[in-house]
Structure formats: structure tokens, C-alpha cells
Amino acid sequence: MSEQQQQQQQVFSSKFRVYYEDTDAGGIVYHANYLKFCERTRSDFVREALGYDQEQHLQEERKGFVVSKLSARFHSSARLGEVLTITCVPFALRRTTLQMYQEVRNEQGVLLFAMCVTLACLDFSKSKPTKLPEAFTQELQPYLWPQEPEMKL
Amino acid sequence: MSEQQQQQQQVFSSKFRVYYEDTDAGGIVYHANYLKFCERTRSDFVREALGYDQEQHLQEERKGFVVSKLSARFHSSARLGEVLTITCVPFALRRTTLQMYQEVRNEQGVLLFAMCVTLACLDFSKSKPTKLPEAFTQELQPYLWPQEPEMKL
Amino acid sequence: MSEQQQQQQQVFSSKFRVYYEDTDAGGIVYHANYLKFCERTRSDFVREALGYDQEQHLQEERKGFVVSKLSARFHSSARLGEVLTITCVPFALRRTTLQMYQEVRNEQGVLLFAMCVTLACLDFSKSKPTKLPEAFTQELQPYLWPQEPEMKL
Amino acid sequence: MSEQQQQQQQVFSSKFRVYYEDTDAGGIVYHANYLKFCERTRSDFVREALGYDQEQHLQEERKGFVVSKLSARFHSSARLGEVLTITCVPFALRRTTLQMYQEVRNEQGVLLFAMCVTLACLDFSKSKPTKLPEAFTQELQPYLWPQEPEMKL
Numbered sequence: 001m002s003e004q005q006q007q008q009q010q011v012f013s014s015k016f017r018v019y020y021e022d023t024d025a026g027g028i029v030y031h032a033n034y035l036k037f038c039e040r041t042r043s044d045f046v047r048e049a050l051g052y053d054q055e056q057h058l059q060e061e062r063k064g065f066v067v068s069k070l071s072a073r074f075h076s077s078a079r080l081g082e083v084l085t086i087t088c089v090p091f092a093l094r095r096t097t098l099q100m101y102q103e104v105r106n107e108q109g110v111l112l113f114a115m116c117v118t119l120a121c122l123d124f125s126k127s128k129p130t131k132l133p134e135a136f137t138q139e140l141q142p143y144l145w146p147q148e149p150e151m152k153l
Numbered sequence: 154m155s156e157q158q159q160q161q162q163q164v165f166s167s168k169f170r171v172y173y174e175d176t177d178a179g180g181i182v183y184h185a186n187y188l189k190f191c192e193r194t195r196s197d198f199v200r201e202a203l204g205y206d207q208e209q210h211l212q213e214e215r216k217g218f219v220v221s222k223l224s225a226r227f228h229s230s231a232r233l234g235e236v237l238t239i240t241c242v243p244f245a246l247r248r249t250t251l252q253m254y255q256e257v258r259n260e261q262g263v264l265l266f267a268m269c270v271t272l273a274c275l276d277f278s279k280s281k282p283t284k285l286p287e288a289f290t291q292e293l294q295p296y297l298w299p300q301e302p303e304m305k306l
Numbered sequence: 307m308s309e310q311q312q313q314q315q316q317v318f319s320s321k322f323r324v325y326y327e328d329t330d331a332g333g334i335v336y337h338a339n340y341l342k343f344c345e346r347t348r349s350d351f352v353r354e355a356l357g358y359d360q361e362q363h364l365q366e367e368r369k370g371f372v373v374s375k376l377s378a379r380f381h382s383s384a385r386l387g388e389v390l391t392i393t394c395v396p397f398a399l400r401r402t403t404l405q406m407y408q409e410v411r412n413e414q415g416v417l418l419f420a421m422c423v424t425l426a427c428l429d430f431s432k433s434k435p436t437k438l439p440e441a442f443t444q445e446l447q448p449y450l451w452p453q454e455p456e457m458k459l
Numbered sequence: 460m461s462e463q464q465q466q467q468q469q470v471f472s473s474k475f476r477v478y479y480e481d482t483d484a485g486g487i488v489y490h491a492n493y494l495k496f497c498e499r500t501r502s503d504f505v506r507e508a509l510g511y512d513q514e515q516h517l518q519e520e521r522k523g524f525v526v527s528k529l530s531a532r533f534h535s536s537a538r539l540g541e542v543l544t545i546t547c548v549p550f551a552l553r554r555t556t557l558q559m560y561q562e563v564r565n566e567q568g569v570l571l572f573a574m575c576v577t578l579a580c581l582d583f584s585k586s587k588p589t590k591l592p593e594a595f596t597q598e599l600q601p602y603l604w605p606q607e608p609e610m611k612l
Contacts, residue, residue: 017499017503019495019498019499019502020330020331020332020336020498020502021330021336021338021495021498021499023330023331024326024327024329024330024331025208025211025326025329025330025331025333025334025385025386026211026217026219026275026277026326027277027331027333028219028277028331030326030327031188031192031219031220032185032186032188032189032192032327033185035184035185035188036185036478036480039184039185039478039479039480040476040478040480043478043479043540044476047540053540054539054540055178055538055539055540058178058179058539064179066179066181066184066227066230067184067227068226068227069225069226069227069306070223070224070225071223071224071225072222072223072224073221073222074219074220074221074222076280077219077280079331079514080331080513080514080517081502081506081512081513081514122179124179124180124181127229127230153222170346170350172342172345172346172349173345173349173483173484173485173489174342174345174346174483174489174491176483176484177479177480177482177483177484178479178482178483178484178486178487178538178539179479180484180486181484183479183480185480189325189327192325192326192327193323193325193327196325196326196387197323200387206387207386207387208385208386208387211386232361232484233360233361233364233484234349234353234359234360234361331514331517332517332523332525332581332583333583334525334583337494337498337525337526338491338492338494338495338498339491341490341491341494342491345490345491361484364484364485370485372485372487372490372533372536373490373533374532374533375531375532375533375612376529376530376531377529377530377531378528378529378530379527379528380525380526380527380528382586383525383586428485430485430486430487433535433536459528
């Protein structure tokens with residue numbers, strides 16, 4: 001995303017270090033683990049920025065977010081010991097879905113991974129999509145981008 | 154992919170059971186783990202169908218396949234104890250890249266997950282793309298689809 | 307365990323291949339993943355040998371097995387592409403707990419990992435230990451060792 | 460370990476949050492993942508407290524630490540969203556091995572997991588134990604416990 005866009009909107013980010021568990025025999029981070037780093041950041045965003053308790057909603061209402069679609073580009077590789085910064089830009093809020101654009105960068109700011117993910121709110125008791133919780137969508141407003149961010153996919 | 158297309162070409166598949174490690178607190182398979190099941194199947198394909206030894210090439214030449222791009226759709230959820238069948242259809246062979254279309258289905262044949270993945274051959278010593286090994290591309294021919302398969306993304 | 311002991315009792319085993327996801331930047335299987343291979347084998351044992359459906363009991367009664375204690379020795383390392391054989395010897399059945407001794411060997415029969423694990427039956431709704439299910443303990447009898455196996459810990 | 464012991468020696472600790480990836484269908488942290496949290500803390504200890512670069516030694520000398528033995532007790536379960544504090548107490552330094560006692564506690568200070576792990580320094584090129592690096596053992600001195608800590612195993 002451009003510098004200008006970043007200044008117009010708040011962009012949430014989290015930092016995570018790469019440990020042995022994240023790497024594979026190629027000496028780099030195993031490809032599926034970028035999705036884990038991105039999920040951690042979405043969980044942090046939902047909890048820290050929105051003040052929304054996923055665990056409570058999962059326990060009490062059997063409702064939660066599931067990934068329904070994603071597109072990703074692996075630009076470069078992360079290595080053992082690096083600290084990664086993962087951003088999270090929500091856009092395209094619909095009745096039962098929300099899209100997020102996420103980037104993973106290393107300490108030098110090099111783009112390693114970019115992903116656009118569509119999240120759906122699921123009623124686990126029926127295995128059916130359900131309306132995004134009001135408490136969630138209201139808190140989301142200050143972070144929601146009115147337009148699709150420029151995506152490096 | 155259509156029945157007709159499947160009959161025209163050999164389609165490689167592997168089966169894997171869902172264990173506790175694959176699930177999360179939502180009671181279903183954690184989203185990133187479908188990528189693991191798909192990678193296992195690609196490794197099986199490369200070893201069993203093509204007779205190509207990834208470990209040897211990694212050790213001796215520091216070359217291996219990395220995921221450079223992917224698009225995925227999560228259709229439905231797998232649960233603890235289910236046996237999943239994962240297919241692997243290679244197409245669009247280029248000098249340094251190859252695409253594969255993969256589907257994950259449960260024992261009832263229900264489509265759970267579909268993914269199109271672009272693989273690049275990487276020289277790990279230089280962190281640079283390199284030509285796909287001749288031994289690999291020759292063995293691939295009988296499995297390579299001449300056209301893009303119909304993808305449920 | 308000795309050859310003689312193995313002949314006296316049935317010993318259940320499962321085979322699993324080592325994929326990229328199981329390895330780390332050291333080029334070998336990540337240490338915690340041997341516990342995953344062992345858990346897969348215990349799940350196979352419970353389902354195949356005992357005909358007991360863990361998923362059903364988890365869903366309907368919110369009961370399941372948890373690891374309460376373990377001791378393990380890492381003898382040698384598994385590598386990418388190897389097929390591992392994991393055994394499972396149940397012994398020391400108590401009211402709410404059961405012990406299992408497990409070994410992981412490679413295709414040459416070399417011992418890589420040995421573990422003694424104590425499993426407890428847990429009522430997840432109360433987070434309390436509960437009596438092992440009758441259906442489980444009855445089916446276990448033909449596999450239960452009357453004495454502690456010789457353990458390579 | 461007792462309050463008194465903790466005051467006598469510096470005790471290193473790290474904090475990690477529990478994300479979806481760490482949980483399983485039982486709704487709690489998957490048992491093998493406590494070993495991952497402990498490994499992250501050992502890596503943090505080696506890097507932050509000792510100023511020792513594992514990645515560099517792995518790349519340049521093909522040397523690294525492997526787990527050779529462990530004993531663990533699972534006292535209680537961690538849940539989604541909890542922040543865990545993991546301690547790391549090194550003791551029993553030998554020529555090629557070192558022991559560490561580690562505890563995992565939740566935000567209320569409740570003990571969830573305790574483990575004693577023996578680490579061996581391995582020469583990956585020969586798959587053989589090798590002398591612990593001088594740079595490592597010197598920096599370790601201020602943290603090394605002269606006696607075995609009281610272990611809740």
C-alpha cells in the first residue's frame with residue numbers, strides 16, 4: 001500500500017519472531033506458517049484494536065471467524081531469528097464477510113509475503129454463515145478502509 | 154474438475170487422516186493446515202509418480218521447490234478422525250515455475266478445499282529462482298495437463 | 307522392548323512419512339513433532355484396535371484423553387522423506403489413567419525416539435479427571451501389558 | 460521452584476499468547492505445543508540473555524542444540540487468548556550437554572506445565588555430539604544454577 005494511504009488510515013500491526021518451529025529443512029520459514037503469523041495478527045487486531053473477545057463468543061455462542069478465501073504471494077523468505085512485522089487492513093465489510101489485506105515484512109522493511117483473505121462469520125453449531133456481530137462491526141469502523149488497498153499479490 | 158477431464162488424464166492423489174494436531178479450538182481443521190495436506194500430496198506426487206528425490210536434491214544441490222503464489226477457497230470444514238483425499242494436477246510448466254491445482258475432499262466426496270499453487274524452483278544457496286531440473290520435467294510429462302483445469306476457487 | 311516380550315503380546319504400530327512441515331532449519335525433524343507422531347499412533351490404536359470413536363465421545367460427552375505426564379529420550383534424528391514406524395504399548399491401567407510406551411524407528415529399524423506417556427481421561431466441561439469409559443477399558447484388555455515394558459528412556 | 464531460590468538467582472522468562480494454531484478440538488492447547496513455547500523461551504534466553512546467535516552458528520559451523528531427553532508434567536490447560544509466562548533455569552552444565560528446568564504459568568500465576576530438558580550440542584555435518592561453544596558457556600555463568608532446582612514433575 002502507498003505511503004499516502006497508510007497515513008490516511010490507521011494500520012494495525014503485530015510483531016513476531018521466527019523460531020525453529022516455524023522453519024523447515026529448506027532453512028526458511030515453512031510456507032503455510034505465514035498464514036499462522038497473519039492469523040495471530042488478525043486475532044491481536046480483533047482483541048487489541050476492537051476490544052472483541054473471540055474466545056468468549058466461541059464458548060458462549062459457538063460463533064467465530066473462518067477463512068473462506070485467500071490469495072497470497074510469497075515475495076521473499078524469512079529466516080530463523082528474524083522479527084517479522086505483520087499488518088492488517090480490513091476492507092469490504094459485508095453482512096457475513098469481511099476482507100483483510102495483510103503484509104509480512106522483515107526488520108529491514110523488505111516485503112516477504114502479501115495476502116488478501118476473506119473471513120466469514122460462522123455459527124459452529126449449524127456450520128452455517130451468520131451475521132457479523134454488531135459489537136464487532138461498530139468497533140471496526142475507525143479501521144475499515146473505504147476502498148480496496150493496493151495489494152502486492 | 155469435470156469427470157471428463159479426470160478421465161482424460163491421470164490424477165494423482167494421497168489420503169491423510171485428520172488428527173488432533175490438525176484441529177483448533179473451533180473443533181475443525183485449522184485453516185493453514187489444508188496447505189500442509191496439499192504439500193504432503195505434492196511431495197508424494199514428486200516422489201511416487203515422478204520418482205524424484207527432493208531430499209537428495211536439497212542436500213546435494215541446495216535446490217528445492219518453494220511456493221511463490223497461491224489462491225484458495227475454503228468450501229467446507231474437515232473434522233477430527235476424517236480421512237481426506239487430496240488431488241494434485243500439474244499444469245502450466247514454465248522454465249522456473251509450475252502450477253498445480255489441488256482439491257481436498259472428505260470420505261463422502263464433499264469438496265472441502267480447492268487451491269491453485271505456483272511453485273518455483275529455488276537455489277537456496279543464492280536464494281534465487283533456477284531452472285526446473287531436467288530429471289523432473291521429463292518425468293512430469295505424462296501427468297502434465299495441456300490446459301488449465303476447471304478450478305473451484 | 308525385547309523380542310520375547312514383543313512375541314508374547316500384540317504390539318500395535320502405525321507408519322508416517324516425514325514431510326517438510328515436520329522438519330526445521332537444522333534439517334531434521336523438530337523435536338516436538340515426535341510427540342505428534344506418537345499421538346497419531348495412539349489415535350490410530352484407539353480407533354483401529356479398540357474400535358473406539360474419540361470424536362464422538364468428545365462431541366457427545368465432552369470427554370477425552372489428555373497427556374498428564376511424559377518422559378522421552380531422543381536417540382537419533384529423522385530426516386525429510388523417511389517413513390517412521392511408531393509402536394504403542396499400553397500398560398498400568400488405573401481408574402482414570404493409563405500409561406503407554408512408544409518407540410519411533412526408521413526404515414532400517416534404528417530407534418530414533420522412545421517415550422513413556424501417562425494419559426488421563428478428562429471431563430472437558432468440568433476440566434476434571436473422570437473414570438476411563440467402560441467401552442474403552444474392555445476393548446483394551448487384549449493389548450494391555452501385565453507388566454511394565456523395558457523402556458529405552 | 461521456591462520464592463527463595465528465585466530471588467537468589469536471575470530467572471529468565473518470556474511471554475507468549477495462545478492463538479488458534481496452538482489449540483486443538485478439545486478446546487485447549489495441544490500437548491506438544493507446550494514444548495514449542497519452551498523452545499521459544501530457550502531461544503530467547505540464548506539470544507537475549509547470552510547474546511549468542513544460534514542462526515549464525517547453524518549456518519557457519521553446522522552446530523546447534525538438540526533436545527536429547529525430557530521429562531514433563533501437564534498440570535493444567537491453557538486456553539485460547541491466554542498469555543503464558545515461560546521460565547528457563549539452566550543447571551548441570553557438562554562438556555556436551557546442559558539441563559534446563561522450565562515452567563509455563565498463566566496470567567493468574569497458575570502452573571500449567573513443568574519440564575526438565577537435556578540439551579546436547581550437535582555437529583549437524585557429522586550428526587555427532589560436540590563440545591558446547593566457549594562463547595556460550597562463558598555467557599551462561601551468571602544464569603547457571605549451582606544446584607538442581609526443585610522441579611514440579
